[in-house]
Amino acid sequence: MKVLVPVKRVIDYNVKVRVKADQSGVELANVKMAMNPFDEIAVEQALRMREAGNADEVLVVSIGPAQNQETIRTALAMGADRGIHIEAPHEIEPLAVAKLLKAVVNEENPGLVLLGKQAIDDDCNQTGQMLASMLGWAQGTFVSALEIANDKAKVTREVDGGLEHIEITMPAIVTVDLRLNEPRYASLPNIMKAKKKPLDSKTAGDLSVDIEPRLTIVKVEEPESRAAGIKVADVQELVNKLRNEAKVI
Amino acid sequence: MSILILSDHENGQLSPVTLNTITAATEIGGDIDLLVAGDASGNVVKAAASIANVSKVLAANDKIFENGLAENLTPLLLSLSAKYSHIMASATTTGKNVMPRVAAELDVMQISDIIKVIDANTFQRPIYAGNALSTVSSSEAVKIITVRGTAFEAATAKGGNAAVQSLQSTGDAGLSTYLKSELSSSERPELTSAPIVISGGRGMQDGANFNMLEKIADKLGAAVGASRAAVDAGFVSNEYQVGQTGKVVAPDLYMAVGISGAIQHLAGMKDSKIIVAINKDGEAPIFQVADYGLVADLFDAVPQLEKELG
Numbered sequence: 278m279k280v281l282v283p284v285k286r287v288i289d290y291n292v293k294v295r296v297k298a299d300q301s302g303v304e305l306a307n308v309k310m311a312m313n314p315f316d317e318i319a320v321e322q323a324l325r326m327r328e329a330g331n332a333d334e335v336l337v338v339s340i341g342p343a344q345n346q347e348t349i350r351t352a353l354a355m356g357a358d359r360g361i362h363i364e365a366p367h368e369i370e371p372l373a374v375a376k377l378l379k380a381v382v383n384e385e386n387p388g389l390v391l392l393g394k395q396a397i398d399d400d401c402n403q404t405g406q407m408l409a410s411m412l413g414w415a416q417g418t419f420v421s422a423l424e425i426a427n428d429k430a431k432v433t434r435e436v437d438g439g440l441e442h443i444e445i446t447m448p449a450i451v452t453v454d455l456r457l458n459e460p461r462y463a464s465l466p467n468i469m470k471a472k473k474k475p476l477d478s479k480t481a482g483d484l485s486v487d488i489e490p491r492l493t494i495v496k497v498e499e500p501e502s503r504a505a506g507i508k509v510a511d512v513q514e515l516v517n518k519l520r521n522e523a524k525v526i
Numbered sequence: 527m528s529i530l531i532l533s534d535h536e537n538g539q540l541s542p543v544t545l546n547t548i549t550a551a552t553e554i555g556g557d558i559d560l561l562v563a564g565d566a567s568g569n570v571v572k573a574a575a576s577i578a579n580v581s582k583v584l585a586a587n588d589k590i591f592e593n594g595l596a597e598n599l600t601p602l603l604l605s606l607s608a609k610y611s612h613i614m615a616s617a618t619t620t621g622k623n624v625m626p627r628v629a630a631e632l633d634v635m636q637i638s639d640i641i642k643v644i645d646a647n648t649f650q651r652p653i654y655a656g657n658a659l660s661t662v663s664s665s666e667a668v669k670i671i672t673v674r675g676t677a678f679e680a681a682t683a684k685g686g687n688a689a690v691q692s693l694q695s696t697g698d699a700g701l702s703t704y705l706k707s708e709l710s711s712s713e714r715p716e717l718t719s720a721p722i723v724i725s726g727g728r729g730m731q732d733g734a735n736f737n738m739l740e741k742i743a744d745k746l747g748a749a750v751g752a753s754r755a756a757v758d759a760g761f762v763s764n765e766y767q768v769g770q771t772g773k774v775v776a777p778d779l780y781m782a783v784g785i786s787g788a789i790q791h792l793a794g795m796k797d798s799k800i801i802v803a804i805n806k807d808g809e810a811p812i813f814q815v816a817d818y819g820l821v822a823d824l825f826d827a828v829p830q831l832e833k834e835l836g
C-alpha cells in the first residue's frame with residue numbers, strides 16, 4: 278500500500294508571530310519556518326507503517342511556494358521515499374488544498390492519506406475532512422492510535438469527552454493528533470541521502486484546479502494584551518485578593 | 527436569512543455549548559433552526575424546543591446519527607442545506623469533524639472557530655494560536671461556520687416554544703462504524719463551561735499529585751485541566767488538555783499550577799477573566815498574563831491554599 282502524507286510549511290512553533298503594520302497578515306519575511314508539527318507526526322506514522330511492512334511507499338506532497346521543497350526534503354530526510362511539490366501561493370485555502378490533493382490521489386492511488394489534524398498557522402482544521410468527502414472516503418480525525426487490518430482501520434480518536442474508537446473502511450483519510458507518536462529527527466547521512474530522492478514539481482494549472490481564494494481577508498490585528506498583574510507575597514494574600522478584590526471565589 | 531445549527535448532545539443532554547452558538551447565530555440575525563440528530567431519549571429535542579430564539583427543531587432520530595459519525599451526518603446536513611444562508615456548529619470535536627465535509631460537498635470555504643460576528647458575511651477568528659486575529663468576509667452562497675463557544679454568552683435555555691419537525695433519515699453511508707468510547711465520568715463541572723478551572727502542568731510531577739488540585743476544585747466547584755506536557759506524561763487523560771490544540775476555556779478564574787505558559791497553552795486560557803499562576807520560577811512566561819502571580823513551590827503553596835479556602 279502507498280501512503281500519501283501532505284506536509285505544510287509554517288512559521289516554526291517557537292516563533293512569536295508579529296502582525297504586519299498594514300494589517301494584511303503576519304510577518305513572514307526572515308522568520309524561521311518549519312514543517313507543521315502535526316504533519317511531522319503523520320510522516321512518522323507512515324514511516325513506522327512502512328518499517329512494519331504495512332506500507333511499501335511513503336509519498337509526501339507539499340503545496341506552496343518554491344521554499345516548500347525544503348519541507349519536502351525534511352520529510353525525505355526523515356525517511357519518506359518520494360516527494361511532489363505543487364507550486365501555489367503561501368496563503369492558499371484548505372478548500373483549494375483539498376482539491377489539489379484529490380487530484381494527486383487520483384493520479385497516485387494511495388491506500389491511505391495521513392494528514393495533521395490542523396496547521397498551527399491558520400488553525401483551520403479542515404483539509405483532511407474536506408479531502409475525505411471529495412473522495413467519498415471515510416475519515417478518522419484527531420487520531421491517537423491507528424491499526425490497519427485488511428480493508429478496515431481501527432482508529433482511536435481524541436474527542437472532547439475522552440477517547441472514541443471507530444472502525445473505518447479503507448482507503449481512508451486519517452488526521453493525526455499529538456499523542457500518536459513522537460517523530461524522529463533526521464540524521465546527517467539521511468539528510469544527505471534525501472537530496473538525491475525524487476522530487477517532482479507541478480502547478481495547480483497542471484492539475485486543472487481552481488485555487489482562487491474564496492474568503493477575503495479584511496484585516497489581521499494583534500489581540501488586546503492583558504493588563505499587567507501583580508505578584509502576591511503568599512497564599513494568604515492570594516486568597517484575600519481573589520475574595521475581596523477580584524471577587525471570583 | 528435563515529440559519530441551521532447542528533446541536534451537540536451527549537448522554538441524552540443538550541450540550542451547553544450549543545447555547546453559545548445560538549447567541550452567535552442571533553448576532554447574525556434571521557430565523558434559527560436547530561438540528562438534533564440521533565437523540566433516542568427525546569430529552570434533547572425537548573430541551574432544544576424550549577430555547578428562546580429557536581424557530582424550529584429538526585429531529586432526525588435514527589441510531590446511525592447517535593455517535594456523530596461524520597460520514598452519516600454529512601448527507602443529513604446536505605439534505606437541508608438549500609434552505610439556509612448559514613450552517614453553523616460549535617467548534618467541538620463533533621463540529622470540527624463534520625462541518626468541513628459539508629463545506630467541501632457544497633464547494634464553499636468554511637470559516638472555522640469564529641470569535642466575533644461583524645455582520646452576516648464577516649467574522650473574526652483567531653490564527654496562530656490566538657496571537658493574531660483575522661477578520662474575513664465570505665461571499666459564498668451559504669456560510670459554513672464553526673463557533674468558539676467561550677467567545678459568546680449562552681442564550682437563554684428557557685422561554686421558547688419551537689415547533690418540532692421529524693426528518694427522514696438519510697441512511698447509513700456504510701463507511702464507518704462506532705465501536706466504543708472511554709469517557710471520563712467526573713462529577714465536576716465540564717471544563718469548557720466551568721466558572722473556575724484549576725490546571726496542572728509538568729511541575730505536578732505525577733498523576734497522583736493531581737489529587738491536590740482536585741481537592742481545591744471540589745471546594746470551589748471548579749473543573750480540573752492540564753497542559754499538554756502533563757497529558758503527554760500520562761498524569762491525566764487527553765480530555766484535560768487546555769490549549770491551541772486542546773480545549774479553549776474562558777472561566778472567571780483560571781489557576782495555572784506548575785505550568786510555564788507556552789504560547790500553545792496560553793491560546794487555550796488567556797481570555798479567562800482572572801488568571802492566577804503558581805510557579806517556582808519567577809521568570810516563567812505565565813506570569814506575563816497572570817493577574818495574581820505567586821512565586822512558590824507548588825508542593826507548599828497548593829496544600830496551604832486548600833487550608834486557606836477552609
Ligand SMILES: Cc1cc2nc3c(=O)[nH]c(=O)nc-3n(C[C@H](O)[C@H](O)[C@H](O)COP(=O)(O)OP(=O)(O)OC[C@H]3O[C@@H](n4cnc5c(N)ncnc54)[C@H](O)[C@@H]3O)c2cc1C
Pocket residue numbers: 290314315397726727728729730752753754755756767768769770771772773783784785786787788789790791794804805806807810822823824825
Ligand atoms: C503543535 C503543538 C501543539 C501544542 N498544543 C498544546 C496545547 O494545546 N496545550 C498545551 O498546554 N501545550 C501545547 N503544546 C506544548 C507547549 O509548547 C508546551 O510544551 C507545554 O505547554 C508545556 O507544558 P508545561 O507548562 O506543563 O511544562 P513546562 O514547560 O515544562 O513547565 C513546567 C513549569 O512547572 C514549573 N515547576 C516545576 N516544578 C515546580 C514546583 N515544584 N512548584 C512550582 N512550579 C514548578 C516550572 O518552573 C515550569 O515553569 C503544543 C506544542 C506543539 C508543538
